[in-house]
Amino acid sequence: MEKQTTHPIHPLMWVAGIALIVFSAVGIAAFMDWMPGSAAKQGAAPLAAKLENPRAADRPRTAARTPVAAICAECGVVQSVHEMKVKGDASGVGVVGGAVVGGVLGNQVGRGDGKKIATVIGAVGGAVAGNEIEKQVKSTKSYEITVRFEDGSSRVITEPEATAWRAGDKVKVVNGVLHANS
Numbered sequence: 323m324e325k326q327t328t329h330p331i332h333p334l335m336w337v338a339g340i341a342l343i344v345f346s347a348v349g350i351a352a353f354m355d356w357m358p359g360s361a362a363k364q365g366a367a368p369l370a371a372k373l374e375n376p377r378a379a380d381r382p383r384t385a386a387r388t389p390v391a392a393i394c395a396e397c398g399v400v401q402s403v404h405e406m407k408v409k410g411d412a413s414g415v416g417v418v419g420g421a422v423v424g425g426v427l428g429n430q431v432g433r434g435d436g437k438k439i440a441t442v443i444g445a446v447g448g449a450v451a452g453n454e455i456e457k458q459v460k461s462t463k464s465y466e467i468t469v470r471f472e473d474g475s476s477r478v479i480t481e482p483e484a485t486a487w488r489a490g491d492k493v494k495v496v497n498g499v500l501h502a503n504s
Contacts, residue, residue, distance in 0.1 A: 397503050398471035400491040406480075410460020412453050420452015421445045467500065469493060 351357045428444020429437065467479045467487055479500055487493065487500060494503040 393472045394494070394503075395471070395473065396495050398469040398477075398493060398495070400487050400489055400493055400500075401468040401470045401476065402489055403468075403485060403487055404466045406464050406466050408462050408464055409457040410462065412456045412460075416452035416454075416456025416459075417449045418452070420448035420450070420455070422448070424448015424451070469495060469500070471495075 348357075422445075424447050425441050425445035427448070428440040428442070431437065431440040431444075462482070463484075465481045465483070465485045467481065467485060468476060469479060470476050477495065479495065479498060481500075492503045493500045495501075
């Protein structure tokens with residue numbers, strides 16, 4: 323017959339169990355109005371009052387109504403304007419040109435097999451460098467304008483040309499285009 327071994331309880335299980343007990347005790351204490359600053363002291367009737375006079379506890383409370391201004395879903399304020407540099411697309415001319423130049427320069431180094439290895443390394447390095455140079459030459463600038471709307475949401479609008487918008491300007495977004503909103 324095999325002997326059964328018992329494994330000790332994992333420490334995380336102990337922590338979870340203790341946390342459950344503590345949160346339950348705090349919840350019960352708050353509900354029973356045993357804690358300072360609980361819901362009963364902030365305007366809600368305590369449980370004992372509800373049990374003694376159930377009709378008084380069930381009366382609906384009326385809150386003072388404050389007028390709420392209509393929210394314009396398209397209206398907001400410019401939060402920030404950032405200039406972004408967008409790399410251009412590589413057509414392959416930079417790769418080929420860079421590989422040729424790198425191969426020629428690599429061929430000038432060493433003798434024998436070292437010269438062959440230097441040529442290959444120069445061609446690969448030149449191809450990578452040529453590709454990046456071509457992307458930089460064909461890069462363009464765009465402008466990202468972050469707008470915070472009246473409902474609290476934010477949106478980033480991208481414009482290809484330099485913009486006159488500054489942080490704090492009131493705007494209205496219509497079909498993805500910014501318009502002044504005075």
